Amino acid sequence: MKNKKTNHEVAKGIRKRVFEHCIKNNGGYLSQACSAAEQLAWLYNDILNLGDSTQPMIPEEFSGVPSKDNQNYITGAGYNGPFESNYDRLIIAPAHYALVAYATLIEVGRMAPEALDMFNKDGSSVEMIGAEHSPGMEVHNGTLGVGLSTGAGLAMGRKIKKETGEVCVFMSDGELQEGQVWEALQTCVHHKIDNLWAIVDVNEQQVNGAMKDVMDIGDIANKIESFGAIVTEIDGHNFDELKKAKKINHKDKPLIILAKTSPYQGMEYLKTRFPKLHYVRFKSEEERINMNNEISTELGISPIEY
Amino acid sequence: MEIVNKPYAKAFEDFAKDKEEILCISADLDSSCEIDGFRDRYPHKFISMGMAEQNMMSFSGGLGLAGFRPFIHSFGVFTYRRPYDQLVASIAYPRRKARIMGFLPGITTPGGMTHQAIEDISVMRTLPNMTVIETGDATEVESICEVADSIDGPVYCRMLRGSVPRLFKTPLQIGKLRTLSEGKDILVFTSGICTEEAIRARSALKKFGISIKHIHVSTLKPINEELFLSLISEAKSGIISMENHLVNGGLGSIVSDIISKYGIGKKLIKLGLQDTYAHGGSKGYLSRYYNLDALALIKSIENLTNTKTNIQEVDLNEARIEDVHSLSKAEAL
Ligand SMILES: Cc1ncc(C[n+]2csc(CCOP(=O)(O)OP(=O)(O)O)c2C)c(N)n1
Ligand SMILES: [Mg+2]
Numbered sequence A: 001m002k003n004k005k006t007n008h009e010v011a012k013g014i015r016k017r018v019f020e021h022c023i024k025n026n027g028g029y030l031s032q033a034c035s036a037a038e039q040l041a042w043l044y045n046d047i048l049n050l051g052d053s054t055q056p057m058i059p060e061e062f063s064g065v066p067s068k069d070n071q072n073y074i075t076g077a078g079y080n081g082p083f084e085s086n087y088d089r090l091i092i093a094p095a096h097y098a099l100v101a102y103a104t105l106i107e108v109g110r111m112a113p114e115a116l117d118m119f120n121k122d123g124s125s126v127e128m129i130g131a132e133h134s135p136g137m138e139v140h141n142g143t144l145g146v147g148l149s150t151g152a153g154l155a156m157g158r159k160i161k162k163e164t165g166e167v168c169v170f171m172s173d174g175e176l177q178e179g180q181v182w183e184a185l186q187t188c189v190h191h192k193i194d195n196l197w198a199i200v201d202v203n204e205q206q207v208n209g210a211m212k213d214v215m216d217i218g219d220i221a222n223k224i225e226s227f228g229a230i231v232t233e234i235d236g237h238n239f240d241e242l243k244k245a246k247k248i249n250h251k252d253k254p255l256i257i258l259a260k261t262s263p264y265q266g267m268e269y270l271k272t273r274f275p276k277l278h279y280v281r282f283k284s285e286e287e288r289i290n291m292n293n294e295i296s297t298e299l300g301i302s303p304i305e306y
Numbered sequence B: 001m002e003i004v005n006k007p008y009a010k011a012f013e014d015f016a017k018d019k020e021e022i023l024c025i026s027a028d029l030d031s032s033c034e035i036d037g038f039r040d041r042y043p044h045k046f047i048s049m050g051m052a053e054q055n056m057m058s059f060s061g062g063l064g065l066a067g068f069r070p071f072i073h074s075f076g077v078f079t080y081r082r083p084y085d086q087l088v089a090s091i092a093y094p095r096r097k098a099r100i101m102g103f104l105p106g107i108t109t110p111g112g113m114t115h116q117a118i119e120d121i122s123v124m125r126t127l128p129n130m131t132v133i134e135t136g137d138a139t140e141v142e143s144i145c146e147v148a149d150s151i152d153g154p155v156y157c158r159m160l161r162g163s164v165p166r167l168f169k170t171p172l173q174i175g176k177l178r179t180l181s182e183g184k185d186i187l188v189f190t191s192g193i194c195t196e197e198a199i200r201a202r203s204a205l206k207k208f209g210i211s212i213k214h215i216h217v218s219t220l221k222p223i224n225e226e227l228f229l230s231l232i233s234e235a236k237s238g239i240i241s242m243e244n245h246l247v248n249g250g251l252g253s254i255v256s257d258i259i260s261k262y263g264i265g266k267k268l269i270k271l272g273l274q275d276t277y278a279h280g281g282s283k284g285y286l287s288r289y290y291n292l293d294a295l296a297l298i299k300s301i302e303n304l305t306n307t308k309t310n311i312q313e314v315d316l317n318e319a320r321i322e323d324v325h326s327l328s329k330a331e332a333l
Helices: A007-024 A031-047 A078-079 A095-107 A114-117 A147-160 A173-177 A179-190 A220-226 A240-245 A268-273 A285-299 B008-015 B037-043 B053-065 B084-092 B118-125 B138-149 B194-208 B223-236 B251-261 B283-289 B294-305
Strands: A089-092 A168-172 A197-202 A228-236 A255-260 B004-005 B022-026 B045-048 B070-073 B099-103 B132-136 B156-159 B163-165 B175-183 B185-189 B212-217 B219-221 B238-246 B270-272
Touching: A007 A031, A007 A095, A007 A285, A031 A095, A031 A168, A031 A197, A031 B223, A078 A089, A078 A240, A089 A147, A114 B238, A147 A179, A147 A197, A168 A173, A173 A197, A173 B283, A220 A228, A220 A255, A228 A240, A228 B008, A240 A255, A240 B212, B004 B138, B008 B022, B008 B037, B008 B138, B022 B037, B022 B053, B022 B212, B053 B070, B053 B084, B070 B138, B099 B138, B118 B132, B118 B156, B118 B219, B118 B238, B132 B138, B138 B156, B138 B163, B163 B238, B175 B194, B175 B223, B185 B194, B185 B223, B185 B251, B194 B212, B194 B238, B194 B294, B212 B223, B223 B251, B238 B251, B238 B294, B251 B270, B270 B294, B283 B294
Parallel strands: A089 A168, A168 A197, A197 A255, A228 A255, B022 B045, B022 B070, B070 B099, B099 B156, B132 B156, B185 B212, B185 B238, B238 B270
Antiparallel strands: B004 B163, B132 B219, B175 B212
């Protein structure tokens, strides 16, 4: 996929689209756009080796869940390109980041902007919690903590089949509270799964607030390292650091990039609500108007009409 | 109809605040489960477990060992799918007095497969030692803490949150059935949110001379077979069960077990999810898509009574449509 925009432009576009969506819809997963815009922009626009999308620019309606009577069932993975042996595969583990992922697909030309109007609409495949039939998704990850294991299995399978494409798992830091993530890490190390790498959005927040207050996960770099993986901690808003991190040699081991981020990056106004930013919504019209004015100014756009 | 705002928030706080052996267990979904106020006002009775459900279940078992009665709060799915093994080994087998409050039952959430508890009743009901209760209105939510805490063993409660209609005047009582209408032709059993749907259907059916005996079920385990049996024996044209759950393992299976056990030759139509997963969408859309609304009930009644009413959606009392965002919910789930 040849990129027409710079990573900066894509990241800016992601924030803008998610912001616009949240203002229009009276709320949404906005802080995840702030923390993850650079990571997703970099993944789709730069570092991943993905083929052209195989799916329509306007997503198909929901066409039923998998069953023996639904043989035409497809996942949303085609938006990330065809399953060819040389191409990379991407697993977006925290499914509530779907809105950010959809905005990214639009910014990199894999989906039409109108697709966001289908978000959380009845009968649509563009679901609020990314389902495996949602654009850009390959498996259901709304139950957090399963993504890294799936990625590890996929990577091992690809290794056995001598496929050259890698597997990348995008994760959230809240997932690290789930024991399964650590089981996945131990498996990757034990089986020398080195065609797998993960990038974790370390925004230090979860639903109830700051992770250190809800359930402190401590020094995660150290913990991951002691599990035997290669780990690096970087500024998740800095493209040069992202690029450098991916170049680290991790022969025989998985690479875990801890992207330290801010959940109000690019929208400082949100800081007034920190650390209650997991789901941003408005309790009054006044709040909505204020946020619309303040953040649109920060983003250099005119206030969103709704 | 009266709509009550966040009935659980107040009910839990009133019930738990002064009881020493009760602890509030949190799984990183406080405002979503309406315990954020309790957390802020009674921090010494509140234990944050983060997003780690397997650990939470066994930990709660440990609290039980120490003599506490933990009230565990999360979305229903997260209390049994991942931590099923822990649920059995640490809570159900040793009969710990854990009170599991599972929110977002069935198709009440647009969160899709991973958020919709569609087999919770069946899973919980098949576990020895477990009691299973489903709330169907604000009054039942308001009385759930008292009822749950009276159980000598673990209990799973299927909870409603946010804007909850008030359908009943009397509190939930374990094992009791509520008779909502008298009639001889068709016997309808409903539970949870389906009861409100059935009430809509009943008022539309009135003019067609079909008499319906409507029973609301909130205790799904243990089952008072005699109560069910006497009702089932009297149903003339057949029986319908309607549940916000898979038709296997829940209310429909309870009724069909009794029919077969006592050799009653009566037809049963089971409304609910027919051996399928659901997907994300509004409650109104999903209940139409999966035949869980008033119209689906009317069609089944026509089928059993061999009548044709031609009742359309427009003839039904306007369905209650909930906003995606409202002040009574923390998010859009
Ligand atoms: C197994 C599981 N438990 C609970 C939830 C509910 N939930 C959704 S997001 C979330 C917080 C996860 O933390 P993180 O992804 O870091 O949150 P963010 O940074 O987006 O605020 C929780 C508890 C879930 N989706 N899956
Ligand atoms: Mg986080």
